[in-house]
Amino acid sequence: MRRRQIIQLTLLSLVVAGATFPLAYLVDWLPEDGSIQGKRIDDVILTTVWMSVAIFALVAAVLVYAIVKFRAKPGDMEDGKPVHGHTGLELAWTAIPTVIVVAIAVFSSVVVVKNDELPSDHRVVLVEARQFAWGFEYPELGGLRTGQLVLPIDQPVELQMYSPDVIHAFWVPEWRQKQDVVPGITTVYRITPTKLGKFPIVCTELCGLGHSVMRNQVVVLSQEEFDLWAEKQRADVDAGGDQLGENVFANQGCAGCHVLNAAGATGAVGPDLDIVGPGQDIEQIIESIVNPDAAITEGFSSGIMPRSYAGLPDDQLQAVADYLRTQAGPAE
Numbered sequence: 001m002r003r004r005q006i007i008q009l010t011l012l013s014l015v016v017a018g019a020t021f022p023l024a025y026l027v028d029w030l031p032e033d034g035s036i037q038g039k040r041i042d043d044v045i046l047t048t049v050w051m052s053v054a055i056f057a058l059v060a061a062v063l064v065y066a067i068v069k070f071r072a073k074p075g076d077m078e079d080g081k082p083v084h085g086h087t088g089l090e091l092a093w094t095a096i097p098t099v100i101v102v103a104i105a106v107f108s109s110v111v112v113v114k115n116d117e118l119p120s121d122h123r124v125v126l127v128e129a130r131q132f133a134w135g136f137e138y139p140e141l142g143g144l145r146t147g148q149l150v151l152p153i154d155q156p157v158e159l160q161m162y163s164p165d166v167i168h169a170f171w172v173p174e175w176r177q178k179q180d181v182v183p184g185i186t187t188v189y190r191i192t193p194t195k196l197g198k199f200p201i202v203c204t205e206l207c208g209l210g211h212s213v214m215r216n217q218v219v220v221l222s223q224e225e226f227d228l229w230a231e232k233q234r235a236d237v238d239a240g241g242d243q244l245g246e247n248v249f250a251n252q253g254c255a256g257c258h259v260l261n262a263a264g265a266t267g268a269v270g271p272d273l274d275i276v277g278p279g280q281d282i283e284q285i286i287e288s289i290v291n292p293d294a295a296i297t298e299g300f301s302s303g304i305m306p307r308s309y310a311g312l313p314d315d316q317l318q319a320v321a322d323y324l325r326t327q328a329g330p331a332e
């Protein structure tokens with residue numbers, strides 16, 4: 001009798017596990033991981049899911065077995081037999097979960113500590129999170145600020161993150177790691193990308209009306225491509241003038257919202273710079289960049305343009321304003 005019950009329960013467990021397994025493993029719940037740290041986090045997740053599938057199968061099997069086997073016969077109004085507990089069983093169901101939870105905690109702690117390790121040959125990029133945009137600054141490129149995060153593959157990087165307003169959170173789904181960006185302190189995010197391509201950066205802390213649009217992109221390049229990119233950025237900063245202006249215009253993502261024929265920009269969210277630009281002096285242009293709501297172009301409302309450009313270094317601000325003063329105008 002005992003033996004038959006055990007066999008029935010085991011078979012039931014296998015059926016439940018067989019049904020749960022494809023749901024847990026064959027569905028792509030997460031995008032393919034793209035970093036060393038993300039791989040470790042996936043290992044923890046997969047181990048935990050394995051254990052959960054096994055425990056769920058066991059519990060569901062006992063539940064189904066009890067429902068079928070011990071259901072009341074028609075017309076049976078008797079109370080069930082009183083049960084007085086089972087010391088062995090109670091010890092087991094206290095001890096086993098304790099061991100499992102401690103094991104997961106130890107595994108997770110090891111991964112967290114490992115993911116926090118930083119090789120001495122890492123690079124540093126500063127990340128500014130503000131309502132509602134991301135900005136990046138490269139100390140190694142003369143403090144160049146960009147509107148997009150560009151990194152070489154297989155190189156460890158430390159992102160030093162700060163916020164001038166409220167709490168935001170930096171997340172790249174493909175990298176798994178997530179980190180809050182908190183006003184008043186600098187938080188760090190250490191990552192070694194292992195996959196080439198463009199991945200979304202998402203703010204995962206409700207930070208105000210524009211929270212849902214506070215997105216950006218990280219571009220992971222090969223070492224050669226990154227060196228070329230870095231060299232061009234450095235040369236543009238050194239060259240100053242129109243070269244730097246053009247670079248800032250491209251890097252800050254201005255083309256996403258504005259038309260500027262000279263830069264091949266066709267964005268339609270904000271005013272057409274070839275129309276509103278001509279005739280403005282450099283102070284007016286700078287004012288419109290750092291304080292976009294000071295003078296609103298007819299047909300547009302305030303608050304559309306992020307205020308983050310106010311933080312551009314003076315030389316980059318001057319350069320891009322001068323670039324716009326000389327380049328904006330009707331197409332020839």
Ligand code: CUA
Binds near residue numbers: 203204206208210214
């Ligand atoms: Cu920043 Cu949500």
